[in-house]
Amino acid sequence: MQQEITPASKPSLKPKTLNQANAKGFNLHVNDKWYALAFLGPSVLILGVFVFYPMLRTLYLSLFLTNNVGRPTVFIGLKNYVNLLTSSAYQASLQATAVYVIGVVAFTLILGLLLAQMAVRKLAGIQWFRTIFSATMGVSVSVAAIFWLFIFSPSIGLFDQIGTLLHLPLVQWLTTPGPAMIAVIISTVWMNLGFTFLILFGALQMVPQPLYEAAAIEGASPSYQFFHVTLPMISPTLFFTSTVTLIGAFKSFGLIDLMTAGGPNNATNLMVYQVYRDAFLNGNYGLASAESVILAVIIALFTLLQFKFLEKRVTY
Amino acid sequence: MIQTKTRKPLRYLVLILLAIIILGPFILGFWTSLLPTADIAKGALWSTHISFANYAEAVKQTAILRYLLNSFVISTLTMAAQLLFCSLGAYAFVFLKFKGRDLLFYLILATMMLPFEAEVIPNFATVRQLNLLNHYAVMVIPFLTSAFGIFMLRQAFRQIPPELKEAADVEGLNHWQFYWRVTLPYARISLFTLAAYSFLESWNQYLWPMLTTFSDKFRPVQDGLRQLQSQETFNNWGMIQASAVIVVVPTLIVLFVGQHYFKNGLNEGATK
Numbered sequence: 001m002q003q004e005i006t007p008a009s010k011p012s013l014k015p016k017t018l019n020q021a022n023a024k025g026f027n028l029h030v031n032d033k034w035y036a037l038a039f040l041g042p043s044v045l046i047l048g049v050f051v052f053y054p055m056l057r058t059l060y061l062s063l064f065l066t067n068n069v070g071r072p073t074v075f076i077g078l079k080n081y082v083n084l085l086t087s088s089a090y091q092a093s094l095q096a097t098a099v100y101v102i103g104v105v106a107f108t109l110i111l112g113l114l115l116a117q118m119a120v121r122k123l124a125g126i127q128w129f130r131t132i133f134s135a136t137m138g139v140s141v142s143v144a145a146i147f148w149l150f151i152f153s154p155s156i157g158l159f160d161q162i163g164t165l166l167h168l169p170l171v172q173w174l175t176t177p178g179p180a181m182i183a184v185i186i187s188t189v190w191m192n193l194g195f196t197f198l199i200l201f202g203a204l205q206m207v208p209q210p211l212y213e214a215a216a217i218e219g220a221s222p223s224y225q226f227f228h229v230t231l232p233m234i235s236p237t238l239f240f241t242s243t244v245t246l247i248g249a250f251k252s253f254g255l256i257d258l259m260t261a262g263g264p265n266n267a268t269n270l271m272v273y274q275v276y277r278d279a280f281l282n283g284n285y286g287l288a289s290a291e292s293v294i295l296a297v298i299i300a301l302f303t304l305l306q307f308k309f310l311e312k313r314v315t316y
Numbered sequence: 317m318i319q320t321k322t323r324k325p326l327r328y329l330v331l332i333l334l335a336i337i338i339l340g341p342f343i344l345g346f347w348t349s350l351l352p353t354a355d356i357a358k359g360a361l362w363s364t365h366i367s368f369a370n371y372a373e374a375v376k377q378t379a380i381l382r383y384l385l386n387s388f389v390i391s392t393l394t395m396a397a398q399l400l401f402c403s404l405g406a407y408a409f410v411f412l413k414f415k416g417r418d419l420l421f422y423l424i425l426a427t428m429m430l431p432f433e434a435e436v437i438p439n440f441a442t443v444r445q446l447n448l449l450n451h452y453a454v455m456v457i458p459f460l461t462s463a464f465g466i467f468m469l470r471q472a473f474r475q476i477p478p479e480l481k482e483a484a485d486v487e488g489l490n491h492w493q494f495y496w497r498v499t500l501p502y503a504r505i506s507l508f509t510l511a512a513y514s515f516l517e518s519w520n521q522y523l524w525p526m527l528t529t530f531s532d533k534f535r536p537v538q539d540g541l542r543q544l545q546s547q548e549t550f551n552n553w554g555m556i557q558a559s560a561v562i563v564v565v566p567t568l569i570v571l572f573v574g575q576h577y578f579k580n581g582l583n584e585g586a587t588k
Contacts, residue, residue, distance in 0.1 A: 032412040039408035054435035138571035142541035254522035296434035
């Protein structure tokens with residue numbers, strides 16, 4: 001029935017015959033080349049210039065020595081990579097990034113899950129708590145940095161004031177390596193919590209209630225229910241949240257720049273900060289390109305892992 | 317049931333404690349923005365001179381309002397462009413038939429793996445050659461579209477029943493008409509989500525504008541705060557906190573107004 005009607009946009013006979021050959025009747029436009037060009041052209045152009053080309057260019061630059069405006073001068077093969085991976089400064093940066101990423105992911109997930117678990121129960125006024133728990137999603141990186149800079153600032157900051165009250169030794173939070181790392185992890189976790197809470201809260205709400213009722217009838221304790229009902233049910237979301245948080249942590253820059261500038265003594269000199277330093281402060285674009293490639297490979301691997309996993313769960 | 321009743325006060329206690337931890341930095345920031353800097357410097361958290369003087373000073377002495385305007389312009393333009401170009405792109409991947417469609421889609425999907433942070437070196441060279449430095453354009457043009465947006469809207473457009481498309485073909489609607497009259501209204505929730513997401517994403521940009529803008533005329537708010545903080549160093553905490561509060565209030569409003577859409581979109585992205 002449908003096949004008898006010719007689409008108005010194709011007045012010639014040719015599409016009709018083609019269409020009749022295609023008995024399904026849905027595949028009316030066999031080739032929409034010009035539409036495709038108009039619809040996709042802008043996106044392809046922008047992604048080509050600002051995503052594809054720079055990827056190849058970064059890869060290319062990483063094999064060269066560069067001049068002070070970032071043009072390649074001498075081909076040196078993999079020398080930049082060899083130099084980086086054998087330099088103790090770069091190893092320290094990788095190590096600092098690992099500590100930071102693990103700390104941020106672990107505490108973001110644990111606290112996010114705690115917030116979500118607390119907010120999912122129905123209680124009077126719970127809506128207020130849900131709104132409050134998602135609030136840090138509206139906080140941008142510089143606002144978070146300024147709020148926490150004040151909290152960690154020497155003597156007038158909240159932590160030092162509490163320490164003084166309790167007669168604890170004063171900690172120079174942002175000027176001692178260990179505490180500085182703790183400070184940037186705390187600030188990042190706080191900033192992440194709103195987003196993580198919203199996602200995990202959404203997942204907890206989707207867990208079918210009868211599962212809990214059945215578990216309760218069987219006499220399962222709340223903690224048993226949590227580990228044997230809740231966690232397995234939300235594991236896809238938990239996995240999604242952890243990779244998003246992890247990728248975000250690898251890309252951290254603003255908070256580091258504002259709070260510690262990579263210091264003290266390079267203790268918080270994370271990977272992106274190192275790229276920025278080598279490229280835009282030291283003018284060593286070849287080396288910074290190699291650092292960018294290493295960063296991109298790490299992030300690409302984790303993103304791929306996430307895609308693979310999500311693909312499997314689509315049927316769920 | 318009995319168990320939950322006896323645990324109620326405890327549950328509220330934990331909820332309140334968690335709320336204090338989350339709200340603490342906001343409250344402290346807001347509270348100190350009302351105190352004279354001289355008192356803050358002494359470590360006092362109470363003062364007899366509570367006022368909005370720091371706000372007046374921030375507005376008068378710094379370009380904070382200009383930074384806000386800049387960010388608003390940049391984020392709005394970016395959001396509008398992403399809504400348009402991502403939806404057009406997603407439409408092409410769902411409703412158009414052309415050679416290499418799947419290959420192109422996977423290529424675009426693959427770009428989601430590449431962090432912009434790892435590509436700033438060539439991108440900086442590109443915008444310098446295009447003479448875009450220190451202008452709104454430099455913060456909008458690279459972000460006119462996004463692989464994530466195309467991907468998300470493609471998922472949404474795929475939910476459109478094929479019968480609708482068949483009916484439209486029968487009616488003689490061309491692709492532009494179907495895009496505009498059916499696809500966009502059908503996927504409006506996802507479009508709202510992308511709008512909120514792209515706006516906040518642009519608003520939170522830090523590294524890129526820091527590299528590419530050098531004057532208050534175009535500097536967005538994140539780098540504006542950086543500027544204030546480095547100029548004022550640690551001397552004028554009252555005014556810095558007031559500026560931070562001025563910056564956080566609009567995004568909190570956007571968040572709470574758009575919360576419903578945001579939540580839906582995020583959960584869609586997380587489970588699909």
